[in-house]
Amino acid sequence: MISVALVDDHKLLRSGLSNFIKTDPGFQVLFEADNGLDLQEKIKSGKVPDVILMDINMPLMDGYEATRWLHTHQPKVKVIALSMYDGEECIIRMLRSGARGYLLKDAEPAELTRAIQETHQNGFYYTPMVTRHIASLINDTESDKKATPGLTEREMELLQYMASELTYKEIADKMFLSPKTIEGHREKMCDKLQLKTRVGLVMYAIKNGIVKV
Amino acid sequence: MISVALVDDHKLLRSGLSNFIKTDPGFQVLFEADNGLDLQEKIKSGKVPDVILMDINMPLMDGYEATRWLHTHQPKVKVIALSMYDGEECIIRMLRSGARGYLLKDAEPAELTRAIQETHQNGFYYTPMVTRHIASLINDTESDKKATPGLTEREMELLQYMASELTYKEIADKMFLSPKTIEGHREKMCDKLQLKTRVGLVMYAIKNGIVKV
DNA sequence: AATAAAAAGGGGAATTTTCCCCATGCAGAT
DNA sequence: ATCTGCATGGGGAAAATTCCCCTTTTTATT
Structure with missing residues (x-):
């Protein structure tokens, strides 16, 4: 049983997603949070999920900061970013912040299920779109840095x-x-x-x- | 039993919402659609819901156009707009297109439930935010038109x-x-x-x- | 210690935007 | 018939942006 937490300020999306995840017997939803700050409190109170689905743009504390905090304070927790935007600046910033996956909000539900499972088992899940950016990040050993926006x-x-x-x-x-x-x-x-x-x-x-x- | 259809290109949000709505015994989800065009086809094939939750920004055909089409071709179907933005241009355009309600995507799930019920029973549901705009639309009998963006x-x-x-x-x-x-x-x-x-x-x-x- | 990148600042010229004024033609409403 | 809103187009001046060139200091990395 994989325990999942949802962090998103869009309550409608969040509780919808929560319902969707609960239908899969392999998952449980440990908690939901409105933003990064809310997440921190819940983690500190002892509730530590296996996987977190993390929105990026949120009030008070955004997904980048929350993911960085998790990366240092709860490195075992795997973060999957959930964003509406596919701009490479987002993707790369989020991966650099410590995210193990990046899904668009118009992804197929089946992909979400798969992403949670694979991230939990292998530690990461890269959708094809993201893989292209990973490639350009790795290519960039030291030659052409123009690939990184930064x-x-x-x-x-x-x-x-x-x-x-x-x-x-x-x-x-x-x-x-x-x-x-x-x-x-x-x-x-x-x-x-x-x-x-x-x-x-x-x-x-x-x-x-x-x-x- | 109120039958509901969901129109949104964010599949994750949509199927999450679908799951949420299904948990209420008073509702059933008749179908989901990716965009306005997809909705048209499904309506034409004979599936006519009581209430439609309609996103605004979608590819191929957006929420404004789809709502206008419904208003003339299926006037009994009540449209509730579901948007991320609270700009008044959106709200007023959507209401003018024939929407009976306007919810933000970060609304409480309970408000969605209430909106569906009230819209079905009374024909409309206005969240306080929207009511303010309605007021400024009505005030605007002919004196100050600056309230309407247009x-x-x-x-x-x-x-x-x-x-x-x-x-x-x-x-x-x-x-x-x-x-x-x-x-x-x-x-x-x-x-x-x-x-x-x-x-x-x-x-x-x-x-x-x-x-x- | 040296190199590189980030941050701060400047000169000067070309281009673009912004802000006033203005006029015409057309469509729909009173 | 007139009036209003919309789309079209213009002149001229002031302000802002863009595009070159350039320097210094600090901070990080090797």
Whole structure:
């Protein structure tokens, strides 16, 4: 019997999923949580599941942070990320945070069942889509790093402001920096991601869950 | 026994929801559909549910179009919109398309149950959030129209391009218009929505499901 | 100790966006 | 018949963005 926990702020999805998982006699749902913080509390109170299905975009504490915390504090717990977005920034960030699998929310139910089983038995489950990214991560022994997107923390912080109606001058004031620095960061991000404009960056940030809608 | 159909391209959410609904003895799930087109086929083949839970953003045919089609072809079927976004553009468009209710995907499961029952019995179910918008729709007898967002079809079409990295000149070429026309449309949209920049428009379009991510 | 990457900042010019003004033609409603 | 909203298009100026070039300091890795 594999014990599973669900972490997602969409209660409807969560309880639906919970019902679905319970129909399989091989699984039990140990608990559900609204977000990363809620999950932490439940883990700390002694309830430790085998597998966690983890949403990425959640209030208070998101899936990346929660997964990193689990990775250090409960390394035996296997996290499967559950996301709406297939942007590679998401996937790679989540895998780097310690996730053992990555499923889209429009996956077939049968794939979820399989993912839980395989992750529990083998320690990982990679859907074909993810495998492509893994490949590009491994190829990247040291030669071409362009395959890894890798925005820095600072850059992602900046993206929050880029997705607003603030000018560079106004962003600079808020961050206590020079407008030229803001612009420099934008230019570097555009270079890395092969984008041209602020709108392109904003769309990328949303596709990758860096900026929440 | 109320018969329900689910229309959503997120299969995991859908089958989870299906399981949840089936646990209530007062409901049965007549069928599930991937999108509006799929729904049409199933309705045409003779399966007509009492209530439909309808996602908005779907491939091939979205929730607005599907709801309008139902409104004219199967007016007895009551549609409850199920969305991730609470932008008022979404809500009002969906209600105008003929939806009898509007639920967010992070609603409590109990609210879904209640929404299905009330919609079936009374013909509608408005969550408090929606009621506020209804009020502003009704207030708007003819005095202040600023409460209604109402972008035109043309404007929404334009928003697709605005969310790309194209310049106004390039958009104009694609649409066989003058750059000044594109700019004029942007200005009008910004006026209506009280926004200032293209980025603001793009964010609005995404929050309201006009541009898909 | 050396190299590389991230973060901060700048100059200057070209391009684009934004913000005012404006006009015309057309469709539907009163 | 007139009025309103929508789509179309324009002029001109100010502001912002984008695109090159460049420097310094800090931090991490080898």
